[in-house]
Amino acid sequence: MENMEKQEYKVRVEHLTKYFGNLHVLDDVSFNIKKGEFLCVVGPTGCGKTTFLNLLTRIYMPTKGQLYIDNEPADPKKHNLAVVFQEPSSMPWLTVEQNLRFGMEIKKLPKDEIDRRVENMISLLGLEEFRDKYPHQLSVSTAQRIIIGRAFAMQPDLLLMDEPYGQMDIKLRFYLEDEVIRLWKETGTTVIFITHNIEEAVYLAERVLILTNKPAKIKEEVKIDLPRPRDVTAPEFIKLRNYVTDQIKWW
Amino acid sequence: MSKVAKENLSAAEIREQRMKILYKILPIVSIITIITLWLIATNSSSGNFPSPADVWERTVRLFTHPVKKRNLILHILASLQRVGLALLFDWTFGIAFGIMIGWYPKLRAFFSPLFDAFRAIPPLAWIPLITLWNGTGELSKVIIVIFGSLQSIVINVKAGLSTVDKMYLDVGTVFNATPAQRLFKIAIPSSLDAIFAGVRTSTSAAWMVVLAAEMLGAGNAGVGLLISRGMDSMDMPLVLTGMIAIGLVGALLAIITQFAERLICPWTRKTK
Structure with a gap:
């Protein structure tokens, strides 16, 4: 019975714990993600969200606990991960198109497959006119969209996004959030989206994980069952948003 | 940007336009000033310092009466050939060595003290040993030039490779890049501007350095030879001809390398 349950999860995180020397950053975090789910992780600033993400990507190794993808311990060699970092991480020496190809070329995918996915991504993101531009010639938001395109083009087992819109103004963020939802639906990717913006989390997620202050634990899981496209002024939306806000405020 | 625009300019814009014109005039003013100062210096130094006309005449005479069977252009080419051979070595071995000690901390730890000691020794200090080993021929001159220029490329390449932005490497980690991919797809491209500075x-x-090498060693070609020849025969116009040729060729080399950089690293061009 328990085995059945395990199989339907794409990602299982069990007892994830991290110390940096004596600093206890992450304390026994466990949760599961279904295939194709959109999960948001919110928490107070400095609660260890980025550490959490770096553990999932294996940039750091956990002190204790394990991360399973398709019931196997996560391994960048075997599993296909993609990350959108907080800072624009496009390669300045590559054009937009080359940036989109970058991850797939590292993974040595067949050329026609790369071509197909890149063309698809360029048209999905409407980047035709920027194809041969370099990142410094673009606005910050366009540069970030390339990174998001690069990540989705990988068709990853798990896509991690670390406050990708932290630097952007509200109008642009709304637009980019809709774009991410569109890409997510189009590709069926499993997404973990980390943010400190509660409205953003409630707008995007199917499920929100609320982290406590350092050492971070999961305080609560909130299911967001609102239909899409969501209306940030709808009473149900505001109710959920306020609820999540309260959960973060009250220790 | 015609007459209409002119009437609608703010004070700041007008000042900016005037400045643009000024920036174009100032280089010309500086050249005129130096020539004027040169003329004044010539007139007040009672024949120790050649006038621009003397130098021009000497330059022309260098083509009709070549020194050691070579006119000015051939002397410049002889110097450039030595520089070219030395740079060929710098840009292959030097870049490879810089990448090695920049990228691999173990090699850096091992080679850094040796290299720091080597680069603290002026290239001219090697002249006695190099002449002893290789005589006074071409090879010795090229080696002196290598010793004088190798460090600047190695240092720059090393600096570029040892300060690759961690974020780019993290992207590589996430995509599970192999060590070779990390070096060739991330570290080296991200350091190309530093490599080009080198x-x-x-x-x-x-x-x-090639001029120093030519002035000190025996030989029968090179701009350095023109200068030492001028010094020996108190032919100051010839010395100045050599100096001006050095300045012009040096400036030309700088322009060429800049142009090559723009061609090879188009992303470093900061224009919209």
Whole structure:
């Protein structure tokens, strides 16, 4: 019975714990993600969200606990991960198109497959006119969209996004959030989206994980069952948003 | 941007336009000033300092009466050939060595003290040993030029490779890049501007050192030879001809390397 349950999860995180020397950053975090789910992780600033993400990507190794993808311990060699970092991480020496190809070329995918996915991504993101531009010639938001395109083009087992819109103004963020939802639906990717913006989390997620202050634990899981496209002024939306806000405020 | 625009300019814009014109005039003013100062210096130094006309006449005479069967152009080419051979070595071995000690901390720890000691010794200090080993021929001159220019490329390449932005490497980690991919797809491309800074400085360093090498050693070609020849025969116009040729060729080399950089690293061009 328990085995059945395990199989339907794409990602299982069990007892994830991290110390940096004596600093206890992450304390026994466990949760599961279904295939194709959109999960948001919110928490107070400095609660260890980025550490959490770096553990999932294996940039750091956990002190204790394990991360399973398709019931196997996560391994960048075997599993296909993609990350959108907080800072624009496009390669300045590559054009937009080359940036989109970058991850797939590292993974040595067949050329026609790369071509197909890149063309698809360029048209999905409407980047035709920027194809041969370099990142410094673009606005910050366009540069970030390339990174998001690069990540989705990988068709990853798990896509991690670390406050990708932290630097952007509200109008642009709304637009980019809709774009991410569109890409997510189009590709069926499993997404973990980390943010400190509660409205953003409630707008995007199917499920929100609320982290406590350092050492971070999961305080609560909130299911967001609102239909899409969501209306940030709808009473149900505001109710959920306020609820999540309260959960973060009250220790 | 015609007459209409002119009427609608703010004070700041008008000042900016005037400044643009000024920036174009100032270089011309500086050239006129130096020539004027040169003329004044010539007139007040009772024949120790040749006038621009003397130098021009001497330059022309260098083509009709070549020194050691070579006119000015051939002497410049002889110097450039030495520089070219030295740079060929710098840009292959030097870049490879810089990448090695920049990228691999173990190699850096091992080679850094040796290299720091080597680069603290002026290239001219090697002249006795190099002449002892290789005589006074071409090879010795090229080696002196290498010793004088190698460090600038190695240092720049090393600096570039040892300070690759961690974020780019993290992207590589996430995509599970192999060690070779991390080096060739991330570290080296991200350091190309530093590598090019090394190409530029090594070129100008090589051009400086080749003259010293030519002035000291025996030989029958090179701009340095013109200068030492002028010194020996108190032919100051010839010395100045050599100096001006050095300045012009040096400036030309700088322009060429800059142009090559723009061609090879288009992303470093900061224009919209």
